[in-house]
Amino acid sequence: MGGATAALQGTTKAQIQSVALRLFAERGYDSTSMREIAEALSFTKAALYYHFASKEDIVRSLIDTMLSQVGELVDWAHSQTQGPGLRHEVLTRWIDIMQGQGLRMFRFINANHRVMREISTDKSGMEEHLRALYEILTPPGAGLADQLRARLSLMVVNMAGLASNGLEASEEDILAAARQISMELAPKDPTGDPA
Amino acid sequence: MGGATAALQGTTKAQIQSVALRLFAERGYDSTSMREIAEALSFTKAALYYHFASKEDIVRSLIDTMLSQVGELVDWAHSQTQGPGLRHEVLTRWIDIMQGQGLRMFRFINANHRVMREISTDKSGMEEHLRALYEILTPPGAGLADQLRARLSLMVVNMAGLASNGLEASEEDILAAARQISMELAPKDPTGDPA
């Protein structure tokens, strides 16, 4: 936690990040203008530029926030002994991150590939982090289907938002179901277990 | 099949649709300008406006194309006898649609919720179609998790595109794996279980 999470509370900078993330996720990066962000905050546009050098800079800061959260998860995972138990725990923590700002971030990332591609943040960092998580979630010697399963199990929480459209159930219940499906989907260890 | 697919070949209108879909899927709707579409076709902007009344109109036509394909699937499914076999076949046909323009369309829809929301096409039609498919894929009396599974099984093909980033495998193999996972994920009939 620490820096990253705290960054989205209190300070002016943090207010901007929070509102910008909401708008970017709702309307898309390109369709959200600095004017709209400023108005949503009852600031002037120029005030935004006092805190952030550019619109892209806001995105960068947003990504960094998420990046550090996922980075912490990766670091923690690397410090543990590998195995099915760890995989289970990693998925749980991932899901925890994805709630709160995480879900919004994911929706944002999903809906704004272009900016993500063009932004020259340490975005490779995100890909590395994800690769690391994939490896942890994929048993040694896994086939293609299992590799895909690992990746999809991470995405399920994020898809649940879209998928639950029209379902009559509390957000809580939906996330619980998503969690369960995510676990099922994650590749099983082929380690000689008699089922 | 037929009309809808054929509509994306040959004629000027069709060329525009095809190029626009590619660009919209790649860069997002808002970030793709009419100028860019025109340049990609070596047309003038004004020529686009001769064929389509507006930028939104292009999107509308694109959606209608996909809509009719999914609509045909729903109609076909309704004309069959329900059951596990049908569910399997529906998933197969869905995946077939999603390849070709379908995948692009889905990436587009996923990445451009805002336009989709604002466009006043028979978009409700899409929601109805999806609802119909969900029902067919969901066994009677299914719980929340199974309802979610039905929805996610449809999305898996579309997610596979994202998920396979960085995997060293042919598109063919990836789609085959996605197909398999999609089938596994679809809710199973509770046949014969005493609840």
Place this chain on the structure above:
Amino acid sequence: MGGATAALQGTTKAQIQSVALRLFAERGYDSTSMREIAEALSFTKAALYYHFASKEDIVRSLIDTMLSQVGELVDWAHSQTQGPGLRHEVLTRWIDIMQGQGLRMFRFINANHRVMREISTDKSGMEEHLRALYEILTPPGAGLADQLRARLSLMVVNMAGLASNGLEASEEDILAAARQISMELAPKDPTGDPA
């Protein structure tokens, strides 16, 4: 009459003139596009260009129509013996012209000074015609006020359209009243005043 009046009936060219005049008077010249004229006639734009070389050309033909009507009035007036009786009769005939297409033409001219100025038709003709009418309506040796009266007496019929907004009376009654006011307004002969 003859040519000019007949020109607004029957033939395709005449249909175009009639519809164009209506639209120009309603929405103004610049705000009426060739597309709108074409649509109002269920033609294609290109068809308009078969009959008229340009948009300005339509206006020119319209002006010419009115020009010839007023020209005939001037010619007739010049062939009569001057005097108060003639002035009365001229006003009457002027008012007769102004009904029918005339009123529309006037509304058009009033509302589209710019085109009128820029159009290089024999528009000077119109000014000459009006000057001739002014002279006929103005008794010899009239002062500034009477010169203005002569001019305004011609305009009254045209203003009546605007002025009668909100009055509960038939168009017929309004025109009769306008006619009466116009006559009153016209400068009186200083008959018998010792200057």
Place this chain on the structure above:
Amino acid sequence: MGGATAALQGTTKAQIQSVALRLFAERGYDSTSMREIAEALSFTKAALYYHFASKEDIVRSLIDTMLSQVGELVDWAHSQTQGPGLRHEVLTRWIDIMQGQGLRMFRFINANHRVMREISTDKSGMEEHLRALYEILTPPGAGLADQLRARLSLMVVNMAGLASNGLEASEEDILAAARQISMELAPKDPTGDPA
């Protein structure tokens, strides 16, 4: 007086209003582009948009200015005792307003009915104001001709601009003559005259 008139001096907003009114009156609303207004002011187009939300917004502000002037006249007239003397004074004040920006405004209104109709300012206000003036200028029990006379007497000052085209006289003299004609035209009180 006061506020409204002063508003057209000094400030950037006021400069824009002044130049825009001149151009709108000269060339018509539709034929005057934001580029032209900007160039006439040596501004950029975008600068106009900083001060006014849209082209229509400029018109709206212009109308409001005139509206408040006429509104003041109506209010003043309502606070006086009705009668022939008041009618005379109202006409005088009306003519005073119409000079300065007023004449331009009137030429603009006359030549741009379409915009006026479409603009959703408190334009009904103008119609109400005019209705009020008509009532004041019209003696009780007046017939149709007198109702029309009241209306035309207000319009005469505005028509004088058009009507005096080609007259060799100073603007001052023309306005004086127009004033005189306007007064003559205004309906006379039928009080006790033996016809």
Place this chain on the structure above:
DNA sequence: GATGAATGAGAATTCATTCAT
């Protein structure tokens, strides 16, 4: 006589950004 397709110029408007204060 008339059309479908296309064009180049220009319209209104919005945007990210800058900078003096």
Place this chain on the structure above:
DNA sequence: GATGAATGAATTCTCATTCAT
């Protein structure tokens, strides 16, 4: 820390016009 004013480039879209058929 923050604002008001301004800009240059881009956007969507419309228009008068042309031309091969």
